[in-house]
Amino acid sequence: MAEPIIRLRGLSKNFSGVHAVQDLELDVLRGARHAVLGPNGAGKTTLFNLISGAEEVSSGTIELFGRDVTHLSAFRRARLGMARTFQSSRVLSGLNVEDNLYLAALGSHGGHLRILPSRSDRALRQLARETAERVALSGRLDSMASDLSHGERRQLEVGLAIASQPQLMLLDEPAAGLARAERQVLMDILLGFDRSVTLVLIEHDMEVALTVAERVSIMHHGRIVVEGTTAEIRSDQRVQDIYLGRENAA
């Protein structure tokens, strides 16, 4: 049986008395396609911020790749083999597409402080161009990221995660704001990953989430309230109650 690539135990995060994440437990197995769903304000993005190290935990532990990383800085966690995308596109707007992807590749390969030419640069540039092709941006390599359309920025956002060749990808609403055709491009990219990459995604678009994911956790008020396969989730009454707002009334 595959070991967990993410193991969260008793994870909590408070913001001035607001419990964004409460006593959360979660295991994600290596190679899994796992979606974290829930209504707005459920604590999904905070959960990603805690896993990636962008926010410090209030209590609990985080293990990634079998190692306790609770107090490890965000950039060191990324270097372990984790990449993430953000809810709203966070591309490097003052650089062109190729340089964006080159930096993503460089980030996981080291040599960040190098000021002399190296043989590895050619390989990293090649990886950047291959990634651009994979996310359908090979025709925009020289375009500034600030000049890309919303859909292209989302593609570049995913490209940044891919170029770092991670073992674990956290995708925060990758389909947000995409047109149908752009969403199909994104789904093709996500379905094209082999099992050496574990995918965890937050997504409001159920078509994308339930097509890509095999296992789903439903978050509500900072807790995971239901977990199961996509078939189990589709038929779970509590999930329907949460999404229809009947859960609080019950």
Add this chain to the structure above:
Amino acid sequence: MSSYLMARRMAAVVVVGVVVLLPFIFSVYITSAIAVPTLWIGLCAVSLTFLSRYGGMISLAQTGLFGVAGLLTAALMVQAGWDPWAAALIGVLAATGVGLIFGALASSSTGTYFLMITLALAEISYYLFSAVPAFGLHEGINAVFPPAILGDPVLHPTGNYYFLLVICVLVYLFLRYLVRTPFGIALQGVRDDPDRMTSLGFNVRLHRMLIFAVGAAIAGIAGVLSAWNNTRISADSVSLAVTIVVLECAVIGGLFRLEGAWVGALVVTVLTTFGPSFTDRYATAIGIVFLAIVLISPGGLVGIWTWLDGRIRHWLESKPPAAPTPQAAPPPIGGD
């Protein structure tokens, strides 16, 4: 279009020619009072422009670092009798080291907070130099002559001018090279989105700290060259007023292009040198120029030039091609 490009190239050749032959074209006074200060003030300003353009950090600590190198070099030369080159090397290394410390202190802040921290560091430097007798207090350290091979900086400034010019060109080329290295591209990523760069595995704080040290080394070189060319330096050389002058040069020239630092330094040097002959309120004139530039063109004078150049090119490209010259009508065949 081609005639415009030709004229543009000609203008560039003329500018480069004037810069290269300046000591032979202009008087000793112009060389020593305008050209030489433009180069070293521009060098200090380019350290600020570089940090701003590629690191997203507007630092007001550059004059403090300028002072660390200039005053230490002067003290080692005059009080300890050191060789000028060795003293300069130690001065620049000290400024780089202090820059690392300043960078470590300021690198976790951004925007206004970064600006205020670096202003505080500049003021701490000023008050420290004002209080330590080894640095000459407000009277400063005099008789800080450059190496003999460069000649007298006041009476025979040609050697110093060319030395400064070479240093400025080397610094400019180095910075242009640096921003295309992995370190430099990552620096621009840090400028655009530090959180994104962290998520890609970059140590953002280390990057900001190191680039601050690069800026410190450049400001330090400017400090040494200032001390040599003025043959003196004091705590007042790094006061708040000088900090503002350096900021004015960077903004007037343009914070988006490295060349702007020297353009701004030239404007400010000309205004401060010749302004008093026309009016006691020349500082107001500099203030008005500064204000006008900030309001009209955030990219400074270089930004105005770039905009004009773009408009002319666009206009020339969109102009319909000239109609062929009508041929003279052939003489009628035959006659009445």
